[in-house]
Amino acid sequence: MSGRRHSMTTTQKHRVVVVGGGFAGLQVVRGLRREPVEVTLIDRQNFTLFQPLVYQVATGALSPAEVAVPQRSLLRRQSNARVLLAEVVGFDLDARQVSIEPRAGDPRRSTVDYDTLVVAGGAHYSYFGHEEWQAHAPELKSLDGALEIRSRILSAFEAAELTDDDRLRQEWLTFVVVGGGPTGVEMAGQIAELGHDALRRDFRRVDTDRTQVLLVEASNRLLPSFPPTLSAKAKRALEQLGVTPLVGHTVVDVDDTGVAIRRPDAANERVGTRTAVWAAGVAASDLAGELAHEARLDTDRAGRIPVQPDLTLCSHPEVFAIGDMARVQAAGADAPLPGLAPVAIQEGRYVARAIRARLAHRRPRPFRYRDKGNLATIGRSRAVAEIKGVKLAGFVAWTIWLLVHVFYLAGFQNRLLVVLRWTASFLTRGRGARLIVPTQAASLPAQVTLERRDAA
Numbered sequence: 001m002s003g004r005r006h007s008m009t010t011t012q013k014h015r016v017v018v019v020g021g022g023f024a025g026l027q028v029v030r031g032l033r034r035e036p037v038e039v040t041l042i043d044r045q046n047f048t049l050f051q052p053l054v055y056q057v058a059t060g061a062l063s064p065a066e067v068a069v070p071q072r073s074l075l076r077r078q079s080n081a082r083v084l085l086a087e088v089v090g091f092d093l094d095a096r097q098v099s100i101e102p103r104a105g106d107p108r109r110s111t112v113d114y115d116t117l118v119v120a121g122g123a124h125y126s127y128f129g130h131e132e133w134q135a136h137a138p139e140l141k142s143l144d145g146a147l148e149i150r151s152r153i154l155s156a157f158e159a160a161e162l163t164d165d166d167r168l169r170q171e172w173l174t175f176v177v178v179g180g181g182p183t184g185v186e187m188a189g190q191i192a193e194l195g196h197d198a199l200r201r202d203f204r205r206v207d208t209d210r211t212q213v214l215l216v217e218a219s220n221r222l223l224p225s226f227p228p229t230l231s232a233k234a235k236r237a238l239e240q241l242g243v244t245p246l247v248g249h250t251v252v253d254v255d256d257t258g259v260a261i262r263r264p265d266a267a268n269e270r271v272g273t274r275t276a277v278w279a280a281g282v283a284a285s286d287l288a289g290e291l292a293h294e295a296r297l298d299t300d301r302a303g304r305i306p307v308q309p310d311l312t313l314c315s316h317p318e319v320f321a322i323g324d325m326a327r328v329q330a331a332g333a334d335a336p337l338p339g340l341a342p343v344a345i346q347e348g349r350y351v352a353r354a355i356r357a358r359l360a361h362r363r364p365r366p367f368r369y370r371d372k373g374n375l376a377t378i379g380r381s382r383a384v385a386e387i388k389g390v391k392l393a394g395f396v397a398w399t400i401w402l403l404v405h406v407f408y409l410a411g412f413q414n415r416l417l418v419v420l421r422w423t424a425s426f427l428t429r430g431r432g433a434r435l436i437v438p439t440q441a442a443s444l445p446a447q448v449t450l451e452r453r454d455a456a
């Protein structure tokens with residue numbers, strides 16, 4: 001590690017370093033706001049992203065700034081916290097140092113010392129060993145990914161308008177969403193609404209009602225984390241929107257002109273499409289592997305690092321790992337906790353309490369997750385919800401989904417903006433953020449550029 005060090009002050013306050021300012025990390029920082037500690041939040045992006053609404057950016061319903069809040073503004077009033085815009089590239093658990101590469105200015109590596117370390121680096125999409133598919137089927141986890149998808153979806157409608165070839169037109173109007181979990185379901189529903197509703201009057205030559213959306217899910221039902229009755233309701237609601245759910249189907253290849261799908265009878269079928277979206281399996285952040293290597297622990301198949309009941313690493317009580325990158329399994333539970341925002345939020349709040357307890361020389365109790373339910377939206381006025389065993393579908397579930405998401409959206413200004421935007425979209429059936437921004441328009445497929453020249 002380099003000899004350059006970042007320190008906040010020269011006082012002897014307890015130094016808490018939090019890596020990752022997402023759902024989990026931010027709760028730790030905020031939960032320590034009244035404590036006599038020095039908190040350093042390190043994130044490679046300068047904003048906290050509200051991932052549950054990223055798909056609305058990808059479909060032009062919301063703008064990036066409505067689902068992301070600068071961490072500096074979130075922590076403006078918290079004088080014991082500072083933010084470093086840097087990529088964490090390693091840990092030295094013996095020396096109690098985090099190694100960072102700044103994302104602005106001098107790019108040389110340096111270190112940050114800690115007394116307590118909290119690592120909450122989240123997860124990324126896994127292409128199941130086929131990273132080459134990513135170029136043809138972008139993921140929906142980051143803001144970059146969402147903007148890329150938005151550009152591709154909107155460009156596909158433009159290309160369909162420009163072409164004279166009917167077969168090609170149908171390929172442009174065919175969209176394949178891979179993964180039938182909540183994100184895939186939400187994404188498929190939104191694309192169908194775009195084609196069959198929001199865009200219908202905007203084009204002259206192409207009939208956007210010919211939009212075909214295929215939702216491919218390898219298991220035998222959509223929304224596998226929901227009860228089967230709600231999966232069935234979600235499937236029906238999607239079909240009403242014009243989505244074709246393909247359950248028991250597996251994507252076996254993706255390229256720039258189509259997707260190969262294995263059917264339940266093991267035969268392969270090729271679907272001609274220019275727009276595929278990846279919303280399938282996730283893997284833990286690489287930081288989990290880095291940390292596990294340092295602590296001599298093994299990660300699980302999803303790359304998550306195992307933690308103790310108090311969310312610390314075995315033999316390193318000063319290091320916590322939380323959120324999507326940690327494997328937390330309660331005693332007697334069949335499976336580890338899922339990668340969900342409420343899990344990450346509760347873990348973050350717990351860690352702040354645990355640090356406070358330790359500073360007061362008390363022993364923190366083990367972490368306990370309180371399951372508040374599961375929600376997925378399908379489209380306008382359609383959603384499914386399971387809350388404490390009660391199963392809901394349709395408008396009531398959709399209203400609950402709406403209230404919950406607005407409630408959890410970080411930053412009051414964003415809440416207000418999102419409510420206004422949703423109200424406008426609901427009344428007008430429009431999508432206000434349908435921009436193909438210049439940098440992405442440059443990546444408009446060659447076919448479109450050629451045809452436009454021909455047309456001229």
Ligand SMILES: Cc1cc2nc3c(=O)[nH]c(=O)nc-3n(C[C@H](O)[C@H](O)[C@H](O)COP(=O)(O)OP(=O)(O)OC[C@H]3O[C@@H](n4cnc5c(N)ncnc54)[C@H](O)[C@@H]3O)c2cc1C
Pocket residue numbers: 019020021022023024025042043044045047048049051052053054055086087088089120121122123140141182183285287322323324325339340341342344375
């Ligand atoms: C498209 C999508 C939709 C979702 N919808 C829902 C939903 O409807 N309901 C629900 O409950 N959950 C949903 N989730 C899951 C939920 O968003 C996650 O469970 C939650 O974000 C996990 O929080 P986290 O703090 O562990 O990670 P994140 O929120 O991902 O935060 C991780 C942070 O770590 C930073 N980071 C990562 N690596 C480094 C590094 N090396 N150096 C510095 N910083 C780093 C990142 O920049 C990021 O800010 C969804 C997820 C996605 C992707």
